[in-house]
Amino acid sequence: MYPAADTATLLIDGKWLEADDGATFPVTAPATGELIGRAADAGAAETDRAIDAAAAAFGPWSAETAYARADVLRRAHDLMLERAEDLAVLMSTEQGKPLKAARNEVRYAADFLAWFAEEAKRVHGRTIPSNRRGHRFQVLKQPVGVVAGITPWNYPMSMITRKVAPAVAAGCTIVLKPAEQTPLCAVAVLALLEEAGLPPGVANLVTTARPEPVGERLLADPRVRKLTFTGSTEVGMRLAAGAAATMKRVSMELGGHAPMIVFDDADPVHAAKGATLAKFLNTGQACISPNRIYVQRGVVEAFTEALVARTATLSAGPGTSPGVSIGPLVDDAALTKVQRQVDDAVERGARLVLGGTRLTEDGLDRGCFFAPTVLADIDETMLIYREETFGPVAAVIPFDTEEEVVARANDTAYGLASYLYTRDLGRATRVSEALRFGIVGVNDINPTGAQAPFGGVGVSGLGREGGVEGLDEYLDVKLIGTAL
Numbered sequence: 001m002y003p004a005a006d007t008a009t010l011l012i013d014g015k016w017l018e019a020d021d022g023a024t025f026p027v028t029a030p031a032t033g034e035l036i037g038r039a040a041d042a043g044a045a046e047t048d049r050a051i052d053a054a055a056a057a058f059g060p061w062s063a064e065t066a067y068a069r070a071d072v073l074r075r076a077h078d079l080m081l082e083r084a085e086d087l088a089v090l091m092s093t094e095q096g097k098p099l100k101a102a103r104n105e106v107r108y109a110a111d112f113l114a115w116f117a118e119e120a121k122r123v124h125g126r127t128i129p130s131n132r133r134g135h136r137f138q139v140l141k142q143p144v145g146v147v148a149g150i151t152p153w154n155y156p157m158s159m160i161t162r163k164v165a166p167a168v169a170a171g172c173t174i175v176l177k178p179a180e181q182t183p184l185c186a187v188a189v190l191a192l193l194e195e196a197g198l199p200p201g202v203a204n205l206v207t208t209a210r211p212e213p214v215g216e217r218l219l220a221d222p223r224v225r226k227l228t229f230t231g232s233t234e235v236g237m238r239l240a241a242g243a244a245a246t247m248k249r250v251s252m253e254l255g256g257h258a259p260m261i262v263f264d265d266a267d268p269v270h271a272a273k274g275a276t277l278a279k280f281l282n283t284g285q286a287c288i289s290p291n292r293i294y295v296q297r298g299v300v301e302a303f304t305e306a307l308v309a310r311t312a313t314l315s316a317g318p319g320t321s322p323g324v325s326i327g328p329l330v331d332d333a334a335l336t337k338v339q340r341q342v343d344d345a346v347e348r349g350a351r352l353v354l355g356g357t358r359l360t361e362d363g364l365d366r367g368c369f370f371a372p373t374v375l376a377d378i379d380e381t382m383l384i385y386r387e388e389t390f391g392p393v394a395a396v397i398p399f400d401t402e403e404e405v406v407a408r409a410n411d412t413a414y415g416l417a418s419y420l421y422t423r424d425l426g427r428a429t430r431v432s433e434a435l436r437f438g439i440v441g442v443n444d445i446n447p448t449g450a451q452a453p454f455g456g457v458g459v460s461g462l463g464r465e466g467g468v469e470g471l472d473e474y475l476d477v478k479l480i481g482t483a484l
């Protein structure tokens with residue numbers, strides 16, 4: 001068991017502190033319900049001091065050379081890889097995902113540190129030929145200032161480096177509020193940045209079980225010039241509205257409802273392998289998880305058979321146990337939501353081909369485990385067709401034509417990830433251009449990487465993380481016109 005953390009989990013101006021009133025909240029392993037630590041339960045006063053620290057650190061940090069900022073991020077990257085195994089065990093214990101998936105996430109988290117260490121040195125401006133004689137235009141990119149970052153529990157380390165690395169690379173300072181389910185992962189990442197030489201106040205951490213008062217302070221303070229949020233669409237919309245009062249810049253990485261389209265010219269067995277890997281990744285608790293799997297009628301039987309055969313081999317259990325590929329859901333509410341979607345689909349005529357219930361044997365009743373599930377004959381009348389599932393349920397929908405499936409895939413307010421399987425280049429091009437999503441995987445179930453822009457359209461959010469775009473989110477553009 002990972003040792004219980006010290007309860008001084010607030011990092012403010014380079015000091016690790018308890019909450020002012022000593023209040024803490026429990027951190028439990030979702031697989032077993034066991035207590036694994038306690039974290040400081042901060043409120044408005046601690047948040048204000050974290051903003052003070054970030055505001056004071058902004059001047060000196062933004063005046064550092066990009067090379068100096070890059071050195072810190074590069075050292076943090078190296079330290080993260082050195083500690084990868086310990087970090088993966090912590091993540092698997094606190095968040096629940098299988099150890100192998102946790103190791104992958106630690107590497108993904110480290111990739112953002114390396115990528116933005118390099119990009120820090122490429123914040124180029126430009127000169128623009130003027131339309132007037134004796135005149136020059138110059139464009140500079142400058143850090144936006146103090147940033148507030150709010151992150152979810154499902155990717156508890158990579159969602160932090162995806163925000164903190166570009167912020168500090170750009171010369172910004174940040175106050176981070178991690179999810180209440182995974183504060184210990186946040187402590188581990190911030191401690192590592194500190195050890196890598198990040199000066200006091202540049203990155204501050206406010207752990208809390210009460211996000212509202214902390215969020216309110218971050219939104220209300222005019223010194224905070226940018227809010228970067230990853231989480232649900234519902235909360236994201238509320239926070240974006242709050243950020244408008246002080247006209248903060250916002251980046252919003254929100255929910256998804258990804259379609260996966262399998263055409264009949266694709267190998268249905270290969271596509272089913274991809275669908276299994278993508279759908280059950282992180283027990284379906286991923287914003288890019290395929291929520292609607294459209295399969296052309298000619299291959300739907302072969303596809304479903306292969307999907308069921310593969311899904312039946314997945315074994316559920318605590319992420320740290322060997323051979324486990326399905327971890328627990330985050331909480332009871334998640335379990336209830338998944339069960340409701342499955343029951344509703346079956347009542348409305350879907351075929352339950354595999355799973356469909358909570359798992360309680362062999363000690364699994366101590367966590368919120370749901371059986372890997374396959375539902376066939378899903379249609380538009382069912383809840384699962386519209387609501388993000390965030391659980392291990394593959395919903396298969398038959399279709400007939402390309403035109404029909406593009407229209408159905410686009411029939412959602414979400415617009416994050418989408419996938420298609422085809423061996424026809426013309427079709428791949430037509431469909432990937434017609435899908436109204438920020439990300440399209442063509443015969444590819446993992447269209448993500450630190451070097452590539454990640455983000456959605458519609459109610460899936462605003463802005464991009466990763467790639468060259470990920471740094472621009474933390475930079476203001478300044479125009480200088482000079483009369484010579």
Ligand code: NAD
Nearest residue numbers: 151152153178179211212215231232235253254255256287
């Ligand atoms: P959530 O919105 O409930 O919580 C996300 C974060 O917001 C947490 O830190 C939480 O404490 C905080 N929060 C909640 N209410 C707040 C308030 N009033 N003020 C300030 N902070 C507040 O989401 P969740 O259930 O933790 O995460 C799952 C969601 O995140 C899913 O919808 C998923 O699709 C989405 N997600 C999106 C991406 C992406 O990149 N687009 C990545 C991962 C997860």
